[in-house]
Amino acid sequence: MFYTIPDYYEEFRCIAGECEDTCCAGWQIVADEKSLEEYRQETGAYSAKLQQSVDWQNHTFRQDAEKRCAFLTEDNLCEMYQNLGADKLCRTCREYPRHTEEFEDVREISLSLSCPEAARLVLNKKEPVCFLTKERDGEEEFDGFDPFLYSKLTEGRQLIFEILQNRNLPMENRVILMLGLAFNMQTRVKGGHLFGCDEVFQKYRQQVHFSEAGRRAERWRRDFPRQMRFARKMFGNLRKLELLREDWERLLKETRVYLFGKGRRRYAQLTTDFRLWLYKDAPFDWNIVCEQLLVYYIYTYFCGAVYDEKIFVNAQMAAANVAVIWHLLAARWEKNEHTLDMEDVTEIVYRFSREVEHSEENLRIMWEMLEKEEKWFGTGRAR
Numbered sequence: 001m002f003y004t005i006p007d008y009y010e011e012f013r014c015i016a017g018e019c020e021d022t023c024c025a026g027w028q029i030v031a032d033e034k035s036l037e038e039y040r041q042e043t044g045a046y047s048a049k050l051q052q053s054v055d056w057q058n059h060t061f062r063q064d065a066e067k068r069c070a071f072l073t074e075d076n077l078c079e080m081y082q083n084l085g086a087d088k089l090c091r092t093c094r095e096y097p098r099h100t101e102e103f104e105d106v107r108e109i110s111l112s113l114s115c116p117e118a119a120r121l122v123l124n125k126k127e128p129v130c131f132l133t134k135e136r137d138g139e140e141e142f143d144g145f146d147p148f149l150y151s152k153l154t155e156g157r158q159l160i161f162e163i164l165q166n167r168n169l170p171m172e173n174r175v176i177l178m179l180g181l182a183f184n185m186q187t188r189v190k191g192g193h194l195f196g197c198d199e200v201f202q203k204y205r206q207q208v209h210f211s212e213a214g215r216r217a218e219r220w221r222r223d224f225p226r227q228m229r230f231a232r233k234m235f236g237n238l239r240k241l242e243l244l245r246e247d248w249e250r251l252l253k254e255t256r257v258y259l260f261g262k263g264r265r266r267y268a269q270l271t272t273d274f275r276l277w278l279y280k281d282a283p284f285d286w287n288i289v290c291e292q293l294l295v296y297y298i299y300t301y302f303c304g305a306v307y308d309e310k311i312f313v314n315a316q317m318a319a320a321n322v323a324v325i326w327h328l329l330a331a332r333w334e335k336n337e338h339t340l341d342m343e344d345v346t347e348i349v350y351r352f353s354r355e356v357e358h359s360e361e362n363l364r365i366m367w368e369m370l371e372k373e374e375k376w377f378g379t380g381r382a383r
């Protein structure tokens with residue numbers, strides 16, 4: 001079995017009570033069978049609390065009216081951990097924020113951006129991320145798993161990493177190239193020509209599409225009405241998502257007012273000023289932050305297309321997520337009277353990730369919306 005992790009993975013440390021948020025509120029924590037059995041058999045002084053605080057029917061931990069886990073203390077520490085030790089935590093609590101994507105004989109592990117400390121680690125990394133793979137004993141066969149498609153997806157993903165980490169190219173060009181490559185792979189796979197992907201890879205390695213991507217990026221940069229239509233649509237969709245935290249709705253509302261409340265001209269002015277500030281005066285390098293976000297989304301989701309062949313939409317999702325984060329930051333910048341720091345970026349990123357990445361239903365709504373928007377960025381027409 002092969003295990004892959006990003007190179008910053010081992011640096012992660014949970015800061016528990018020092019954390020500005022908690023991962024034990026807002027969403028349902030589902031406990032695994034083995035842990036539930038141990039809780040059932042617990043006979044010590046803590047057993048009464050366990051009996052009351054576990055929802056045995058739904059295999060979850062009960063929550064209070066503010067959706068805080070029944071085991072969470074007022075100072076945001078875990079009472080179960082304090083009384084029974086780390087070994088007794090259920091698998092969800094032991095593993096979070098580690099996230100595992102499962103493939104035949106391969107496990108790809110990431111740190112979820114929904115944890116502020118993990119987000120801080122990812123977003124503050126200056127060098128391009130590399131991925132480390134180790135082999136350990138064990139094999140596993142998955143019914144219906146297509147190893148050939150998986151192999152093409154990993155090859156395509158590696159090429160996307162190289163494009164996204166090509167710091168000689170403007171960021172918009174890298175995004176257009178990522179989308180174009182994914183779109184071309186999708187067309188070959190849909191048409192039953194999986195090995196046609198090799199020709200696509202060759203063209204992108206030889207940089208055949210690089211100048212066309214530059215022209216498309218330039219058209220996109222200048223087309224404010226189109227950017228605004230797309231942003232409005234994305235923010236309209238975000239309103240339809242299952243709400244995990246009440247304060248998220250407030251943030252969305254506030255963002256819509258700042259961005260769209262005064263019409264198209266104001267949107268164009270605000271986003272132009274924000275873009276200028278980001279590249280000239282920001283106390284952080286937005287291109288690097290953006291690169292790390294895109295690499296994170298592609299690493300985590302792209303190869304999942306082996307199960308549904310939805311290659312292009314996974315690349316679209318990466319670009320759309322970054323576009324939404326960018327707009328949330330633009331509104332925050334306006335609210336802060338034209339300033340932002342990395343803590344604002346971290347906060348926006350982890351809150352966005354909590355709402356979108358931890359709900360299957362929310363991910364499905366986002367995917368469906370993006371599938372209907374195939375021509376976004378003009379990429380749908382790429383060869």
Ligand code: SF4
Nearest residue numbers: 014015019023115117
């Ligand atoms: S959100 Fe992250 S840092 Fe905060 S308590 Fe949870 S795991 Fe620890």
